[in-house]
Amino acid sequence: MEMANDDAAAAAAVRAGDESAFASLVERHRRELRVHCYRMLGAFADSEDLVQETFLRAWRSRGGFEARSTFRAWLYRIATNACLDVLAQRPRRVLPYDVAPAAGSGTALPLPMDGPWLEPCPDHLLSGAVPADQAPDAVLVAKETIELAFLAAIQHLPPRQRAVLIMRDVLGWSASDTAGSLDLSVAAVKSALQRARSTLRRHLPRSRLEWGSVAGATAEERVLLRRYVDAHRRGDGDALAALLSEDVRVSFPPLPLWVDGRDSFIAGSKEFADAGEYRYVETGANLQPAAAVYLRRPSDTVFRLLALEVLRIEKGRIAEIVDFNDPAVLAAFGLAPAL
Structure with a gap:
């Protein structure tokens, strides 16, 4: 993940405390980071709060940014770890299948439950969330992995496994880059990804076991x-x-x-x-x-x-x-x- 010259110059200004340069850099990535946080949390309402937390953490730690990776990758690392902090304190998001048996003919209408429920995301906030310079196959995978079926399935993963799966199979990061972002060994990343994929196969609809064939509503x-x-x-x-x-x-x-x-x-x-x-x-x-x-x-x-x-x-x-x-x-x- 080499940094382009313009990003390197802007990052240098950020490390020097240039708030305007920082705002310009982070705003380029707001929409895709919000989608990333939404995938991690399964909660649309919380995703913007986590993006703001990401930007705050990035500003506070700007002096430690090194141009060995892109500014975008650095923000993703911060966002992922901010989400992991939240997930460590909250139960997983669910749908009614996870908390009650199927209703029968005489089932009385139950009272609403506080949840925490999986939340949908409006399409207009997903438009343009995948960077235009990504390969077409990557865009297809990114679109399919925003469906409710996928989000419901990854709720069954422990938070760190979820992060590994998203970084490797959705973002397309290498095992080495993923390990560096999550402070894990490469071997631990490979093991977590194998376990995550196995769990996913048990919870995804059969038709969704092969990614890359769905590009939004046809x-x-x-x-x-x-x-x-x-x-x-x-x-x-x-x-x-x-x-x-x-x-x-x-x-x-x-x-x-x-x-x-x-x-x-x-x-x-x-x-x-x-x-x-x-x-x-x-x-x-x-x-x-x-x-x-x-x-x-x-x-x-x-x-x-x-x-x-x-x-x-x-x-x-x-x-x-x-x-x-x-x-x-x-x-x-x-x-x-x-x-």
Whole structure:
């Protein structure tokens, strides 16, 4: 990781205490560092705080920066270790599958649970987060490894294994650079990566075991999303069922609630239909097709924002829906509160 001449000159100014040069350097990397912190934590709301903490730590330790690596790599090292400090004090992020059995036909609606829940990330904050000079294959991997399925799977890794996996398989760092960033031996990095990959295989959907084939929501997936929205708009249960995998899973954080299978979901949808009239607005989260859900209750005059549904699609069918209805999560997407 050799430093370019312009970066070396700017870094020299930073070491000399030039705040303007420092601000200019770090702002180039804000967006990608936020995505990195989001991957590490699984919490969108915390990622910006960790970026600010990274910049603060970098400024405080600027005198120790050496031009043997890039300024970007140095920031990633600081950000990763800041995330590890947070993860050492907090439990892993979860989805309802991790905390409750699948709901049955007579299951009462549970009360919301504080979590900590895995959080989605708005697509508009992911655009441009991968540096343009990275190889196309690296960009594809980076996009696929922001999906909720990947983020949920790496929550099962101990924090340091998670860091190794992200640095080696997402960022594409060498074992030597990863070891230097995490104060580990190269042998320890290789061992941690092997264990992390083994755990990942047990928790990722089968279709996601091979990376590099997904580049965000495809045109086909967008068409399927529109068909999904239209089926809901028309209240057409048969059309909706035709879009779902037989073994589809649907979860509802922050409720510790999820349903397993197409028949269970369709039956539940009929019960929810009695709540009022729904409207769906297409959007995107984690580079997956998503829809904002609005509800107009019988006693109301407007459609009010209710939830954000993020879809995972496999082989032309919807295989998973995560239905987020935490107000804090919805606020992050900048969605209209009412229609």
